[in-house]
Amino acid sequence: MLKRLFVWFLALSSAAFSAGCGDSRSHAQAVYVLIDTSGTYALEASKAQMIINYLLGTLQPGDSLAVARVESRSFTEKDIIAKATFDSRPSQANAQKRAFRDKTDAFLKTVKASRYTDITGGLLQGAEFLNETGAGTKTIVVFSDMQEEIDKITVRNIPMNLKRIRVVAVNVVKLKTDNIDPRRYFGRLEAWQKRVVAAGASEWRVINDLERLDTIFSRT
Amino acid sequence: MSENQPWMLFPDNPALSVFVLAIVALVFLYAARRPMHELLRALGALLGGPLRLGARWLVTTAEQMKERNRAVLLAHGRHEVGQRIEREFERLGAVVRRDLQGYPTLQRKLLDEITRIEEDYKKCGEVPPPPPDWVEAVTAMAEVKTGGEIVQRILEEIKTSIGRIHDKAISEYRKSYESRHKILESFMPFWRSVDRNIAEVNKKLGDLQESAKGVDALMAKYEAINAKTDKAQHALTVSAFTQFAIALLVMAVAAGGAFINYKLIALPMSEMVGAGDYLTASLRTSEVAALVIIFVEASMGLFLMEALRITHLFPRIATLSDHMRRRMMWIALVLLVTLAGVEAALALMRDMLIADKQALIQSLATVQQAAPADGWVGKIPTAGQMLLGFILPFALAFIAIPVESLIHSSRTVGGVLLAALVSALALTLRVLANVARRMSKVLITVYDVVIVLPLLVERMTKAGMAMRHSPVDADDTAYKTR
Numbered sequence: 001m002l003k004r005l006f007v008w009f010l011a012l013s014s015a016a017f018s019a020g021c022g023d024s025r026s027h028a029q030a031v032y033v034l035i036d037t038s039g040t041y042a043l044e045a046s047k048a049q050m051i052i053n054y055l056l057g058t059l060q061p062g063d064s065l066a067v068a069r070v071e072s073r074s075f076t077e078k079d080i081i082a083k084a085t086f087d088s089r090p091s092q093a094n095a096q097k098r099a100f101r102d103k104t105d106a107f108l109k110t111v112k113a114s115r116y117t118d119i120t121g122g123l124l125q126g127a128e129f130l131n132e133t134g135a136g137t138k139t140i141v142v143f144s145d146m147q148e149e150i151d152k153i154t155v156r157n158i159p160m161n162l163k164r165i166r167v168v169a170v171n172v173v174k175l176k177t178d179n180i181d182p183r184r185y186f187g188r189l190e191a192w193q194k195r196v197v198a199a200g201a202s203e204w205r206v207i208n209d210l211e212r213l214d215t216i217f218s219r220t
Numbered sequence: 221m222s223e224n225q226p227w228m229l230f231p232d233n234p235a236l237s238v239f240v241l242a243i244v245a246l247v248f249l250y251a252a253r254r255p256m257h258e259l260l261r262a263l264g265a266l267l268g269g270p271l272r273l274g275a276r277w278l279v280t281t282a283e284q285m286k287e288r289n290r291a292v293l294l295a296h297g298r299h300e301v302g303q304r305i306e307r308e309f310e311r312l313g314a315v316v317r318r319d320l321q322g323y324p325t326l327q328r329k330l331l332d333e334i335t336r337i338e339e340d341y342k343k344c345g346e347v348p349p350p351p352p353d354w355v356e357a358v359t360a361m362a363e364v365k366t367g368g369e370i371v372q373r374i375l376e377e378i379k380t381s382i383g384r385i386h387d388k389a390i391s392e393y394r395k396s397y398e399s400r401h402k403i404l405e406s407f408m409p410f411w412r413s414v415d416r417n418i419a420e421v422n423k424k425l426g427d428l429q430e431s432a433k434g435v436d437a438l439m440a441k442y443e444a445i446n447a448k449t450d451k452a453q454h455a456l457t458v459s460a461f462t463q464f465a466i467a468l469l470v471m472a473v474a475a476g477g478a479f480i481n482y483k484l485i486a487l488p489m490s491e492m493v494g495a496g497d498y499l500t501a502s503l504r505t506s507e508v509a510a511l512v513i514i515f516v517e518a519s520m521g522l523f524l525m526e527a528l529r530i531t532h533l534f535p536r537i538a539t540l541s542d543h544m545r546r547r548m549m550w551i552a553l554v555l556l557v558t559l560a561g562v563e564a565a566l567a568l569m570r571d572m573l574i575a576d577k578q579a580l581i582q583s584l585a586t587v588q589q590a591a592p593a594d595g596w597v598g599k600i601p602t603a604g605q606m607l608l609g610f611i612l613p614f615a616l617a618f619i620a621i622p623v624e625s626l627i628h629s630s631r632t633v634g635g636v637l638l639a640a641l642v643s644a645l646a647l648t649l650r651v652l653a654n655v656a657r658r659m660s661k662v663l664i665t666v667y668d669v670v671i672v673l674p675l676l677v678e679r680m681t682k683a684g685m686a687m688r689h690s691p692v693d694a695d696d697t698a699y700k701t702r
Contacts, residue, residue, distance in 0.1 A: 027498045053584035062496025088494030090487070090573050094580050101584065 029217075030064040030135035031055055032126035034119070035081075035108075036144030037069045042113035047171055047210060048143045052104050054213045055141075061086050061093040064133040067104050068122060070144060071114040073154055075121035081107045085133065117149045120156040123196075127162055139166045141216065145173050146192055163200035168216050170207050249667070250674035257664050264660025271653035278646035282639050289635035290453055294445055296628070297456040301442045308435050315431060319424040330417055333410045340403050460632035467626035474619045478514050481563070481612040484605060486510040488569035514616065517559050521617025524552040531624040560613040567609030571602045 033055065035048045052067060059065055066083035068074070082103040086093035123140060130138035140162075146169055150156050169192070178185035193204045207215055228237040249256070444452035490506035497505035526537040527549035540548065668675060 027501070028496055057581050057584050060495060061490065062494070088496040089491050090495060091491060091576060093495075094576050097580055098583070 026134055026136040028062045028064065028133070028135040029059060029137040029139070030130045030133040031059065031066070031139045031141060032129050033065070033067045033141045034074075034122040034126060034143060035067065035069050035111075036117060036119070036142075037071060037111050038114045038117035038149065040113075041117075041145050041173070042111055044143075044171060044173065045108050045111045049105060049108050050210055051141065051143060051170060051213060053101065054216075056097045056101055058217065059086065059097075061088045061090050064130075064135055065100065066126075066129055067107075068125060069107075069111070069114075070117055070119055070122045070142075072116035072118060072151060073121055074118040075124050077125070079122070079125065080129070083129070116151055116154075117144070117147060118154065118156065119144060119146065119148045120150075120158075120160065121154075123162065123167070124160060127160065127165055130165055137166070137217075138164060139168060139216065142167065142169045143171055144169065145175060146188055147175060160195075160199035162196060163202075165201050166203040166205070167196045167201045168203075168205045168207060170213075170216075171210060172206055172208055246671055246674055249671045250678075253667070253671065256667055260660045260663045260667070264657045267656035268653040268660075271649045271656060275646045275649035275653060278642050278649060282642040282646060285635065285639040285642060289632065289639060290448075292635065293453060293456050293460070293632055294448055296632070297452065298442065298445050301438060301445060305435065305438045305442060308431070308438060312428070312431050312435060315424075315428060319428070323421075326417060326421065330414060333414050337407060337410050337414075340407060343400070343403050457632060457636060460629040461636075463625050464629040464633045467622040467629065470622040471619070471626060474616065474622065477612055477615055478518075480608065481514050481517075481616065482507075482510050484570060484609050484612075485513060485563055485566045487573055488566040489513075491569060491573065513559065513563070517556065517563075517613040518616050518619055520552050520556045520559065521613075522620040522623070524549060524556060524617055525620035527552060531620045533620070533624050533627070556613055556617060560610045563609035563613055564606045565609075567605040568602065571605055 033048070033052060035045060036042075037045060055065055062085070064083070064085040066080055068080040071079055082100050084096050084100050086096050119142065122142070126140040130140065148156075169189070172189065174182075174185050178188075189206060196204045205215070207213065225231075227241065228234060229240050230236045441452070441455075445456070486507050489510045490504070493506050493509045495504065495506055499505055499508055522531070522533070523537070525531040526534050527545050529538070529545075532538050537545070537548065
């Protein structure tokens with residue numbers, strides 16, 4: 001206790017003597033949630049609310065959160081369902097969180113399945129959003145089976161820039177074909193990991209147990 | 221062991237190689253005996269000399285420090301005891317003024333009462349009734365032998381008169397006694413008053429005597445300090461250590477209070493200065509703001525204590541005029557009360573923020589929890605927090621007293637500990653110097669033990685030569701040895 005007070009006192013003194021008035025680095029977090037609404041995975045959308053609720057309960061004032069859907073072509077702002085940078089005042093931030101929850105809740109109740117799954121487009125859009133927030137910690141949460149399906153005219157085999165962004169795949173359910181040959185499932189995950197890491201992501205993680213959502217923000 | 225060792229003079233015979241090498245080494249070591257001894261001695265001196273010098277310097281420094289500590293301690297003690305004596309004299313003066321300035325009046329009152337008692341006492345004196353003049357006549361008549369009836373009648377008349385006079389005299393006598401009893405009864409309040417006044421005087425004089433004894437004890441202490449006795453120094457040192465320990469303990473308790481205070485206002489401060497700003501990686505601006513408020517409260521408390529002349533940390537404040545000092549005291553008090561009010565409000569806000577957050581988390585949870593009972597019981601923590609928020613700044617204000625005590629005693633405690641450290645260092649250096657010197661002697665002896673064979677040969681050769689040159693001396697030597 002005394003030690004902590006002493007450390008604070010020292011920090012205060014050093015802060016007072018330093019040229020700047022504060023830490024120039026951003027300590028805020030920004031999270032971009034991609035919700036897959038394609039095919040049969042659209043049925044899993046109700047589970048996405050659990051993740052959003054967890055994030056709303058965990059994120060602090062000053063943090064940013066955006067929820068977007070993954071559609072046939074997802075590299076567009078129109079797919080962002082709700083986004084907010086929470087006010088630095090806790091009371092205002094709580095009010096924003098309530099409004100955010102209502103908005104996403106309304107969307108998830110009326111979600112319609114899309115024909116294709118453009119995860120790459122969603123990642124590109126997410127990276128753009130996160131970089132604009134200027135947050136210190138940037139995370140993209142992908143709520144998907146990670147099975148990308150793109151139409152013929154959509155171009156997505158382009159290099160991505162995910163520098164200093166953590167990518168967390170949540171609820172990556174196994175497809176019927178994965179059950180027949182599990183190598184497909186593991187191969188899919190491995191391919192995504194390679195792609196994401198090659199794009200400069202600081203971390204790649206897969207969380208299938210929705211009771212362990214606290215690991216979204218824990219560092220390896 | 222490899223067969224192709226370069227040191228092996230006889231590769232087929234390691235023992236012989238070792239033996240030859242040992243012989244060669246012994247010869248070389250014997251030849252180098254004197255310079256090696258000198259080298260070892262020089263090494264001992266090289267290591268031991270500076271260490272001894274350092275030890276001597278440290279001892280001198282420790283002595284100087286002790287002397288300085290002693291001077292400071294005695295000066296501080298003299299100042300402190302002097303102040304206490306001054307205060308005690310002031311108190312004594314006030315007691316004397318208060319209690320004994322009315323002494324002449326009291327004395328006059330006592331004298332008046334005693335005079336009155338004396339006068340009354342005189343009035344109480346028993347006055348025997350004068351013997352009647354006709355007693356002799358009656359006696360003469362009683363001696364008359366003749367006269368019969370006339371005399372008898374006269375005597376009866378006399379008897380009747382005497383009886384009447386006797387009754388009257390008795391009645392007057394009783395009246396007189398009654399009046400004297402009344403006078404004596406009226407003595408009682410005066411006696412009581414005199415008794416009370418004397419008891420009061422006695423008590424005041426007793427108090428005065430006790431105070432005088434206290435002053436005497438302080439004066440004895442002051443004289444001992446002035447005489448620079450070891451006992452006085454020891455007493456002052458012990459007192460400083462005790463003060464230091466007590467002040468540390470109180471400071472630790474105050475730090476606990478400050479921590480609780482910090483916990484109360486850190487969260488609501490984020491509502492005022494924002495929760496997103498950081499000073500360091502883990503230190504939010506709101507937390508620093510809460511700390512600043514606590515430090516400001518402690519400072520206000522310090523100024524309040526200074527203005528009240530309870531502490532004397534700032535000579536500038538102590539030398540202020542009474543008017544300015546009183547003004548400063550009121551300013552500090554008003555600021556402290558304002559900050560206490562702010563803290564109480566922040567404590568309330570903290571409770572509201574936590575409740576809001578709880579409500580949000582509850583609404584976000586998949587499983588809805590039962591809401592806690594909302595009644596007067598639920599308001600107790602809120603009221604408690606507000607009360608704590610209001611009281612803690614005032615409690616923190618008193619931290620000035622242990623801070624002053626800690627600062628004053630830390631000079632003595634620090635000085636004593638530093639002197640002890642320097643002395644311990646000096647002792648260590650001295651021990652090391654001795655070890656270095658002894659080690660050189662041990663190494664010289666070990667060297668001689670290693671080359672004991674050549675030395676033995678040398679001794680025998682010298683003895684043989686001596687016997688050849690002077691057999692008589694040799695005999696003498698042998699005799700002496702025996």
